[in-house]
Amino acid sequence: MMKHKLKAYFDKYVNLSDDELELIFEKLEVVQFNKKDFLLTAGAVCNSKYFILEGLIRVYEITSNGNETITQFGVEHWWITNLDSFINKTPSRLSIQALEKTVVFAVTKTNLDYLYRAVPKLERAFRIITENMLIAIQRKDEVYMKKTSKERYFNLVKSIPNFAQRVPQYMIASYLNITPEYLSEIRKNNS
Amino acid sequence: MMKHKLKAYFDKYVNLSDDELELIFEKLEVVQFNKKDFLLTAGAVCNSKYFILEGLIRVYEITSNGNETITQFGVEHWWITNLDSFINKTPSRLSIQALEKTVVFAVTKTNLDYLYRAVPKLERAFRIITENMLIAIQRKDEVYMKKTSKERYFNLVKSIPNFAQRVPQYMIASYLNITPEYLSEIRKNNS
DNA sequence: CATATTTCTTAAGATAGCTTAAGAAGAATA
DNA sequence: TATTCTTCTTAAGCTATCTTAAGAAATATG
Structure with missing residues (x-):
């Protein structure tokens, strides 16, 4: 079940003991969103990171001329958040919305900060995950800019x-x- | 001098003891590049991360039609590398070149991996630094795409x-x- | 099913930004 | 200071992409 998926995912980056996994699992919440539900609405502070278990989401912004402009899609096994808002606690200009029925692990900033201290290996895992995201966005840029x-x-x-x-x-x-x-x-x- | 700058920089993210700082400092190398010198040439694997102490560098690629296309500039206090090549040990399509006389801390992948284990706080520091880079590139995207x-x-x-x-x-x-x-x-x- | 809503297509005219080519200005070196 | 190399500008014609407007197709809802 859910705990299994979590273990399989983190195993790619670090070796977690059962205790560590348990600790992490306790601080995550499984949340289900229906099509068109919002994980985050513009104006609010983004308090969680979401790990998509299944489904599809989009991240978008309403530009000054009133158009929607999509900055990101998220599918299975991607972490989605507005990192800027999440870290700096600033109101988000972006909204995050489910495009299909979507199931996620949600972890709040408070819980994640707690977990980084309780399970130092998690710090490593997220260091690596974040590096991979950076590589991905740089690859995307190559395609999109040129x-x-x-x-x-x-x-x-x-x-x-x-x-x-x-x-x-x-x-x-x-x-x-x-x-x-x-x-x-x-x-x-x-x- | 140099050690001071390093301490001041990392203090923004974590509190390092003198011992930890010493350990890190030993694994860094101060390297000076003249204008037009290459920190990395296309085709090679990028084996180091560079922290710019002073100067200015550019990251660029020769596209299929023979044009240079600059993907990044780096100034004081930025980390520069080809992360994809650095992590995955793949040959770099990008070159990195000094545009002014430039002084950097260079740290090799081997040394950095060693340091992550020897100084776990460094893992945290780089988790945060990488997050900040991700936020920066996302902000850039907003401007450049739209x-x-x-x-x-x-x-x-x-x-x-x-x-x-x-x-x-x-x-x-x-x-x-x-x-x-x-x-x-x-x-x-x-x- | 029937109607309403959402999404996709077509086409004509407009525009931002590119290409090419050439010369001017500025900076570096003999 | 003259010469060479590097960088910047101007201008004409061209192309990718946008805008506007309308209708067609598809999907959702009563």
């Missing part, structure tokens, strides 16, 4: 299986920074 | 004092993903 819309689109849909089926096209367009109209055109000319 | 060239330019020059004086314009253009010609035009129309 490639055309078409290249970005095909890069994305081939990197997450089924993605184009699970997410409306206009959201993909928003994430890729292109208009839905232009994305429609790209697809027409390439299929 | 704003016009003009906005990106003015955002950059006001965020690093003197930047426009220290770095040739064509390099700024490269970093901002615009042509030098167009940057020239932007500047003409706004001064």
